[in-house]
Amino acid sequence: xxxxxxxxxxxxxxxxxxxxxxxxxxxxxxxxxxxxxxxxxxxxxxxxxxxxxxxxxxxxxxxxxxxxxxxxxxxxxxx
Numbered sequence: 001x002x003x004x005x006x007x008x009x010x011x012x013x014x015x016x017x018x019x020x021x022x023x024x025x026x027x028x029x030x031x032x033x034x035x036x037x038x039x040x041x042x043x044x045x046x047x048x049x050x051x052x053x054x055x056x057x058x059x060x061x062x063x064x065x066x067x068x069x070x071x072x073x074x075x076x077x078x079x
Contacts, residue, residue, distance in 0.1 A: 008038065011072060016043055016060060018074040023058070026072055030059065038062055041072065 008029050016023040027044035031037065040059040064076040 006067065011041065011067070014067075014070065014072050016041075016065070016072040016074050023074060026060075027057070041065065 011026050012028070014026050016026055024043035026041050028042040029038045030040040030042060032039045040061055043058045043060065060072070060074050061076065064074060066073050066075075
């Protein structure tokens with residue numbers, strides 16, 4: 001039964017898309033150590049340079065993504 005939960009291992013390696021544009025592959029997650037809650041997903045080599053930090057990675061706030069047909073669909077980004 002799907003109760004809305006998903007394991008991080010099911011997301012790592014998936015491609016992230018925003019407005020039909022391929023952003024990159026999900027590589028990691030950022031956890032808030034005070035709460036233990038996953039706050040962001042990290043894109044390894046993001047395709048759009050305007051969304052990357054100095055390491056070439058971009059972060060997606062967890063509350064701005066959803067899964068659809070094997071892709072991570074992104075509504076907003078954070079750097």
